[in-house]
Amino acid sequence: MMDDDAKELVRGLQRRDPDLLDRLIEQYQYRLFRYLVHLTGNRERAEDFFQETWVRVLERGHQYEGKWKFETWLFAIARNLVIDWQRRKKPASLDELMEPREDATPFEPATAAEDSPLAQAMQRQGESEMQVSLTQLPVIYREVLLLRFQEEMGLEEIATVMSTPLSTVKSRLYRGLEELRKSITEARA
Amino acid sequence: MNHELHVRAERLIAQERIEEISATERAWLAKHLDECTRCAAMASSTQQALASLRASSVDLPRGLASRTQMRVRMRAEELRERAPGKKILWAITAVSWGLGVATAPWVWHGFEWLGQHTGVPKPFWEMGFVLWWAIPAIIAAGAVILEKKDEQQII
Numbered sequence: 001m002m003d004d005d006a007k008e009l010v011r012g013l014q015r016r017d018p019d020l021l022d023r024l025i026e027q028y029q030y031r032l033f034r035y036l037v038h039l040t041g042n043r044e045r046a047e048d049f050f051q052e053t054w055v056r057v058l059e060r061g062h063q064y065e066g067k068w069k070f071e072t073w074l075f076a077i078a079r080n081l082v083i084d085w086q087r088r089k090k091p092a093s094l095d096e097l098m099e100p101r102e103d104a105t106p107f108e109p110a111t112a113a114e115d116s117p118l119a120q121a122m123q124r125q126g127e128s129e130m131q132v133s134l135t136q137l138p139v140i141y142r143e144v145l146l147l148r149f150q151e152e153m154g155l156e157e158i159a160t161v162m163s164t165p166l167s168t169v170k171s172r173l174y175r176g177l178e179e180l181r182k183s184i185t186e187a188r189a
Numbered sequence: 190m191n192h193e194l195h196v197r198a199e200r201l202i203a204q205e206r207i208e209e210i211s212a213t214e215r216a217w218l219a220k221h222l223d224e225c226t227r228c229a230a231m232a233s234s235t236q237q238a239l240a241s242l243r244a245s246s247v248d249l250p251r252g253l254a255s256r257t258q259m260r261v262r263m264r265a266e267e268l269r270e271r272a273p274g275k276k277i278l279w280a281i282t283a284v285s286w287g288l289g290v291a292t293a294p295w296v297w298h299g300f301e302w303l304g305q306h307t308g309v310p311k312p313f314w315e316m317g318f319v320l321w322w323a324i325p326a327i328i329a330a331g332a333v334i335l336e337k338k339d340e341q342q343i344i
Contacts, residue, residue: 016265022258029254034247047250051257055264128336134245148207149242155208170295173207181238 007068038146053078075161133183141176144161198228257277
């Protein structure tokens with residue numbers, strides 16, 4: 001059973017309410033952009049996909065029935081756009097997306113202005129290790145790890161976003177977690 | 190220590206974070222980690238990896254939301270401008286179909302009369318009637334296909 005907010009969201013998307021879309025863009029900008037950056041490995045490309053995703057939300061809003069959480073639908077749209085683009089570019093696995101281009105802007109860890117210089121330095125070092133470890137992970141593992149541990153999505157939600165069987169999501173999570181652990185341990189050794 | 194115990198511990202360390210483990214399994218794992226430094230180190234490194242993953246952040250490009258909002262609004266405007274055209278097309282198709290259904294008996298007699306007076310064999314004028322009837326359906330199908338194609342190109 002949908003609550004009133006969910007019903008309002010469905011109705012707003014169906015009538016392409018511009019104010020609602022403005023609010024949603026504000027609300028989900030960080031999570032969606034972070035997901036796209038990690039999925040594509042490139043900030044400029046992630047920004048293009050970010051905008052395309054919201055245009056698609058506008059155009060396909062009438063298809064959202066509130067069956068899943070909005071973010072599940074949103075991430076599935078973003079993911080499909082990336083996959084479609086990759087298929088058009090050349091028929092290859094999604095893994096190739098993760099090969100960083102030489103001209104690509106590297107990940108830029110956010111800095112917290114209120115932290116002390118030491119804390120900032122430690123945070124930067126930790127984030128840098130994480131970014132290196134993440135970029136070394138194949139995208140199929142990176143994606144599930146991000147959805148599970150950054151987005152805090154449930155396993156079934158992840159399966160919906162990825163249009164993948166639950167068993168595949170689980171096996172990728174186990175394998176990905178192990179790969180990440182090894183990678184970070186090696187980076188710190 | 191038995192190798193299988195380590196394997197079980199490693200599996201539970203991951204499972205605890207990815208899915209769930211029972212209270213019995215949790216108790217067993219806690220006991221094992223107290224006794225086994227290797228597995229305890231593994232649990233700790235897994236925890237650290239996840240903590241780092243959760244803490245990692247990405248800078249948002251300046252003005253990303255406002256640029257996107259503007260683009261979405263422009264697209265919404267385009268879609269609104271195209272909407273009346275689509276409605277007219279559908280209305281014409283519907284009226285055409287309705288008229289076709291309403292006038293079918295007269296048209297049938299018309300084709301029959303024309304066939305008899307021109308000496309055209311019955312299957313030919315019957316075929317003519319079917320084609321005349323099918324035209325609105327063909328137009329409607331064509332309109333739908335064009336619309337879908339257009340949408341796909343845009344998206």
